[in-house]
Amino acid sequence: MENRKPAVSIVFASAQGSTREIAEYIGNDLAARGATVEVADAEHAPDLSRFDAVVIGSAVRDMALLPTVAEYVASHRNELSARPVWLFSVGIEPALRGPIGHLIGRMVPKRIAAVRDSIGPREYQAFAGHYERVGVSLGARVLYRLLGGGRYGDLRDWTAIGAFSDSIAQALKLHAPHTIPIHP
Incomplete structure (x- = not known):
């Protein structure tokens, strides 16, 4: 990676779009800093042999990464x-407040x-996503409030x-961006 642009694959699985938007934001930021970046969902991920680094993101469902990401990691563990x-995940937990929520x-x-x-990432980060009230059962809404959920909408x-x-x-030794990517 010394005298050429590092190539970064960003692989994600998104349930409602928040994870995809975060993956695209990271991809735009790294590209603005000089990396060659390819963002793809886990089902259409590129061959890793041409990449120097990988960022993996997944929505969280039932306290687990989405199956497509778990399967992707299992089948590409050697690469x-x-x-x-x-690695990053996107769920509701990081948005919870109060003693129990924290x-x-x-x-x-x-x-x-x-x-x-299983893959020993350099860093793992959990982010809050989008949590809408529409379509969420009364029981789930009450639990969300009891655990410290303060509001609905974009919680990222x-x-x-x-x-x-x-x-x-910084780990890839990329320069500062000329422009700051704007989030969705």
């Missing part, structure tokens, strides 16, 4: 171990930890996402 990898928000569910530990922390992207860029 992933040969290059630096970063405790839950800091916990890494066992099934996510198992996938994380773009400053934290930018810091995660910046840490990837």
Whole structure:
């Protein structure tokens, strides 16, 4: 990677679009810093042999990464171990407030930890996503409120996402961007 642009594959699985938008934001940021970036969903991920680094992102369902990402990691474990990898997840837990919410928000569910530990990423980060009230059962809404959920809508922390992207860029020795990517 010394005298050429590092090539970064960003692989994601999204349930409602938040994870895709975060993956695209990170991809735009790294490209603005000089990397060659390809963003693709896990089902259409490119061959990893032409990439120097990989960023993997997944929505969280039932306290686990989406099956397409878990399967992707399992089937590409050898290729992933040969290059630096970063992992992020997108769920509701990081948006929870209050004592119980903060405790839950800091916990890494066992099934996510198992996938994380199987590839040993340089960094794992959990982000809040989009959480809409429409279509959510009354019981789930009450539980969300009891656990410290304060509001509905776009709960993503773009400053934290930018810091995660910046840490990837620093590890890859990329320069500062000429323009700051704008989040969706």
